[in-house]
Amino acid sequence: MAVTVSRPTASTHAPRAAGPDAALRLLSGAAALALGPLAALAPRGLPIWAIAFTLLALAGLARGHALGRLARSRTPILVVVAFLLVALLSCLWSPSDRALATVAEIGYIALGALAGGAWVATLPAADARRLAVLFLGGGLAGVAVFAVEAALDFPLNRWWNAVPDDHLPNLLNGNVPKRTAALLCLLVWPAALAVDRFGHRLIALLVPVGYALVCLPLTSRSAMLGIAVGLVTLAAARRCARWTRRVIGAVVTAAFLLVLPGALLIAGRLDLDHAHWLFRSAQHRVEIWGHAATRALQTPWFGQGIDSSRALPPEGAVSDFAPIGDSLLPLHPHNAFLQVWLETGAAGAMLALAAMLLLLAGTARLSRHDQPFALALYATALAMGSTAYGIWQAWWMAGFLAAALMLRLATRIAGQPEGDPR
Numbered sequence: 001m002a003v004t005v006s007r008p009t010a011s012t013h014a015p016r017a018a019g020p021d022a023a024l025r026l027l028s029g030a031a032a033l034a035l036g037p038l039a040a041l042a043p044r045g046l047p048i049w050a051i052a053f054t055l056l057a058l059a060g061l062a063r064g065h066a067l068g069r070l071a072r073s074r075t076p077i078l079v080v081v082a083f084l085l086v087a088l089l090s091c092l093w094s095p096s097d098r099a100l101a102t103v104a105e106i107g108y109i110a111l112g113a114l115a116g117g118a119w120v121a122t123l124p125a126a127d128a129r130r131l132a133v134l135f136l137g138g139g140l141a142g143v144a145v146f147a148v149e150a151a152l153d154f155p156l157n158r159w160w161n162a163v164p165d166d167h168l169p170n171l172l173n174g175n176v177p178k179r180t181a182a183l184l185c186l187l188v189w190p191a192a193l194a195v196d197r198f199g200h201r202l203i204a205l206l207v208p209v210g211y212a213l214v215c216l217p218l219t220s221r222s223a224m225l226g227i228a229v230g231l232v233t234l235a236a237a238r239r240c241a242r243w244t245r246r247v248i249g250a251v252v253t254a255a256f257l258l259v260l261p262g263a264l265l266i267a268g269r270l271d272l273d274h275a276h277w278l279f280r281s282a283q284h285r286v287e288i289w290g291h292a293a294t295r296a297l298q299t300p301w302f303g304q305g306i307d308s309s310r311a312l313p314p315e316g317a318v319s320d321f322a323p324i325g326d327s328l329l330p331l332h333p334h335n336a337f338l339q340v341w342l343e344t345g346a347a348g349a350m351l352a353l354a355a356m357l358l359l360l361a362g363t364a365r366l367s368r369h370d371q372p373f374a375l376a377l378y379a380t381a382l383a384m385g386s387t388a389y390g391i392w393q394a395w396w397m398a399g400f401l402a403a404a405l406m407l408r409l410a411t412r413i414a415g416q417p418e419g420d421p422r
Contacts, residue, residue, distance in 0.1 A: 020059075020063060021063065024056065024059060024060055024063065025127070025130075027052075027056055028053075028056050028060070028127075028131060029130065029131060029134050031049065031052060031053050031056060032131045032132075032134040032135040032138065032406075032409075033134040033135070033137060033138040034049065034138060035049065035135060035138050035139065035142075035187070035402055035406070036135070036137075036138035036139035036140065036141055036142025036143065036184075036187065037138055037141055037142045037145060038142075039142050039180060039183040039184055039187060039399070039402075040141075040142035040143070040145045040146040040149070040180050040184070041142075041145060041149075041156065041157070043179040043180050043183050043395055043399070044179070044395045045395070046183070046394075046395045046398035046399055046402065047105070047394040047395055047398045049398060049402065050108070050109060050112050050397075050398040050401050050402065051108060051112070053112060053116055053402075053405065054108065054111055054112040054115050054116060056119075057112070057115040057116045057118070057119035057120075058115050058119075060119045060122070060123075061115065061118060061119050061122070064122055066118070066119075066122050069118040069121070069122065070114055070115065070118055072118075073114065075358065076355065076358050076359075077114065079351055079354045079355050079358065080110050080355055082351050083106075083344075083348060083351040083352060083355065084103060084106060084107055084110070086302070086344055086347050086348050086351065087102070087103045087106065087306040087343075087344060087348065088100075088103050088306075089302070090302055090303055090304075090305040090306045090343065090344055090348075091103065091305065091306060092305075093304075093305045094304065094305025094306050094307060094308045094311075094343075095304070095305065095308050095311040095312065095313070096305065096306070096307035096308050096309075096310055096311040097311070098307050098310070099305060099306050099307045099308075101307075102306050102307040102392050103306060105392065105394045105397065106392060106397070109394075109397040109398065109400075109401050112398075112401050112405075113401055113404065113405075116401070116405045116408075117404075117405065117408055120405060120408045120409050120412060121408070121412070123409075123412055125412060125413070125414040128409055128412035128413055129413050129414070131409055132194045132197070132198075132409055132410055132412075132413050135190070135191070135194065135406055135409065136191055136194055136195065139184075139187055139188075139191045142184065142187075143184060143211065146177075146180050146181075146184065147214065149177075150177060153168060153171075154171060154176065154177070157171065157176055158171065177220075178220035178222070178223065178388075179389075179395070181220050181223040182220060182222060182223045182226070182384055182388060182389070182396075182399070183399045183402075184211065185211070185223045185226045185227050185230075185380060185384065186226075186377065186380060186381060186384075186399050186400065186402075186403035187399075187402065187403050187406065188207055188208045188211045188227070188230075189208065189230060189373050189374075189376050189377035189380065189403065189407060190373070190377065190403055190406035190407035190409070190410050191207055191406075192204045192205070192207040192208055192373055193370060193373035193374075193407060193410040193411070194406075194409075194410040194413060195207055196369075196373070197410055197411075197413035197414075198413065208227060208230060208231060208234070208376075209231065211227065212224070212227045212228070212231070220388070221281075221387075222383075222384050222387045222388035223384065223388075225383050225384065225387060226380040226381070226383045226384040227380065228383075229379050229380060229382075229383040230376040230377065230379055230380035230383075231376070232379075233248070233372075233375050233376045233378075233379035233380075234372050234373065234375070234376040237371060237372035237375045237376065238372045241363075241364075241368065241371040241372060241375060242364075244372075244375055245360060245361075245363060245364060245371075245375060248360060248375065248378060248379060248382070249357060249360055251382070252353065252356050252357065252360065252382065253353065253357070255337045255386070256337055256340075256341075256349050256350075256352070256353040259293070259335070259337040259338055259341060260293045260296055260297065260338075260341060261293075263289040263290055263292065263293035263335075263338060264290060264293050264294070266286055266289070266290075267286050267287060267289055267290025267291075267293070268290060272286045273286040273287040273290065273320070274320070280321070283321065284319075284321040284322065285334050285387070287319060287320065287321060288329060288330070288333055288334055289333060289334070289335060289338060291317055291328055291329060291333075292309070292329060292333035292335070292338045292339070292342050293338060293341075293342075295312060295328065295342060296338070296341045296342040296345075299345055300345055300346055301345045301346050301347060302344065302345040302346075302347055302348075303341065303342060303343045303344040303345035303347075303348060304342055304343055305343060306343050306344060306392075307343065307392060308342065308343050309329050309331065309332045309333060309339055309342060309343060309390065310327055310329070310331045310332065310390075311326075311327055312327055312328040312329060313326075313327075313328065314326075314327070314328045315328070331390055332389070332390030332391070332392075332393075334387060334388060334389075334390075335385075335386050335387065336385040336386060336391040337349075337386065339390065339391050339392070340352045340391070359378070360378060363375055363378065366411055367411070370410075370411050373407065373410075374407055377403055377404070377407055381400055381403070
């Protein structure tokens with residue numbers, strides 16, 4: 001008697017497959033929608049978003065049997081792993097009690113870039129379009145909330161953090177509005193590209209211009225600088241992306257090679273920390289750069305140790321702008337290039353330069369139409385990273401990651417023809 005074995009049909013596994021796929025779609029949509037409001041209301045919560053998105057990306061790659069895509073970017077992976085090893089080794093002499101935690105934070109941001117970028121690249125066009133719409137909706141809501149908060153002296157923030165009325169000036173002049181302004185300054189470029197990909201080219205150009213005109217006069221000078229540099233880069237790249245990329249590469253290379261003598265020059269011989277034509281916070285920043293460069297030259301090869309900026313002993317240094325307590329610097333040098341040199345020396349600086357040049361070169365693989373937006377985001381991040389927050393602050397690294405992933409998502413929206421970069 002013949003025994004027939006029934007084969008499972010597609011319908012047999014459909015309900016089982018639908019559950020995980022539906023969960024991924026729901027959670028990824030929530031992540032895209034939440035990004036704008038999170039940047040507006042709780043910017044320091046972005047590391048949670050980065051970790052959640054990384055887990056979603058890994059789950060999505062596993063679901064699509066595409067985990068092998070993680071091994072495709074071998075050269076960037078080797079460069080980043082080498083930098084992490086240098087940073088990990090420097091924990092042995094770093095004076096910071098957060099050195100190991102900082103290495104871990106850099107590590108999960110790097111993993112998020114690798115996994116998130118690989119997953120977004122595998123998304124079907126329909127899913128990319130849906131997530132982009134949610135990202136735009138959340139971003140619009142975030143800008144609106146931030147505008148209302150700024151106009152009304154941040155009532156939600158004061159309520160949530162129980163800020164008394166007599167501390168309001170500290171809030172308005174502190175980092176709360178500046179963090180949000182900086183993050184939205186990054187997110188505006190993937191939003192502009194998404195709008196452009198949906199076929200609204202004029203509106204896409206108005207997105208960063210409108211943000212600059214409406215929001216930035218209320219907030220930080222670093223964010224104003226970032227959006228201005230981004231707009232100039234966008235205009236230049238629309239004429240010739242190839243030459244714009246070469247100029248940016250030259251600037252990045254010069255910044256890593258010349259930042260130490262440059263900082264010593266402007267703080268020493270040029271004495272710009274006492275230049276009356278500079279506003280006071282800029283003068284203080286020049287003084288900080290001079291202190292950081294001087295200390296970096298004491299350990300030129302492997303630096304003072306990762307995260308040491310927040311814990312360097314003053315060794316008798318004085319400041320004309322603020323009392324120096326237990327640490328020479330106010331948490332960080334306010335310049336990413338200086339911070340890398342100070343904490344990881346020439347070894348870390350050369351690896352960081354290689355990573356940044358590889359990232360810049362990656363923009364050439366985008367379509368000709370998308371490259372100006374990617375280069376504008378790169379230049380904006382470069383400008384703000386050179387003047388604002390500590391480069392290893394987890395919320396700040398997560399902001400760079402989120403902007404890059406959303407820009408990659410925007411490139412997946414069907415609409416613009418692909419073309420060779422020029």
